[in-house]
Amino acid sequence: KAAFDMMMQAQAPSLTMPEGTDLEGYAKLLIERFTNPSLKHKTWQIAMDGSQKIPQRMGGSLRFHLTQGSNFSWLATAIAGWMRYVSGVDEQGNNIDVRDPMAETLRQICDQHGLNVSVVPALLAVEAIFPAELGQNPQVIDAVSSAYQSLIDNGARATVAAL
Numbered sequence: 001k002a003a004f005d006m007m008m009q010a011q012a013p014s015l016t017m018p019e020g021t022d023l024e025g026y027a028k029l030l031i032e033r034f035t036n037p038s039l040k041h042k043t044w045q046i047a048m049d050g051s052q053k054i055p056q057r058m059g060g061s062l063r064f065h066l067t068q069g070s071n072f073s074w075l076a077t078a079i080a081g082w083m084r085y086v087s088g089v090d091e092q093g094n095n096i097d098v099r100d101p102m103a104e105t106l107r108q109i110c111d112q113h114g115l116n117v118s119v120v121p122a123l124l125a126v127e128a129i130f131p132a133e134l135g136q137n138p139q140v141i142d143a144v145s146s147a148y149q150s151l152i153d154n155g156a157r158a159t160v161a162a163l
């Protein structure tokens with residue numbers, strides 16, 4: 001449900017689609033695909049290479065919501081979740097095999113800050129992922145920081161459930 005809600009609430013409003021396109025139907029098909037056990041699709045495959053995916057999959061939507069003055073909490077939470085992932089440690093303190101071409105750089109930033117909300121502006125300052133218009137935007141910094149702190153304090157399930 002969370003992935004579907006993000007697609008429909010955060011991404012769909014920012015898209016310009018040909019007339020007659022059924023975005024809701026398409027989103028449902030994607031969810032069906034992700035949950036199909038015979039495809040052997042792993043959740044980590046969605047997170048891998050995030051430094052390459054975030055600019056193209058979330059950048060435009062984030063700009064749209066900032067311009068419209070609309071809620072982008074789903075996007076902020078997704079970015080905060082990715083930041084938590086690139087720290088290389090899960091909620092139980094186990095190591096995560098971070099698969100990303102920028103993993104070493106991102107891990108160095110995370111290691112400097114630990115699991116502290118101060119990592120958010122540091123990661124948002126990586127211009128290869130977040131252009132300055134987004135990474136230095138106070139609204140983005142505040143929203144992602146709030147989501148990140150919730151992930152640390154409450155865990156991923158509770159943070160997403162609260163959206």
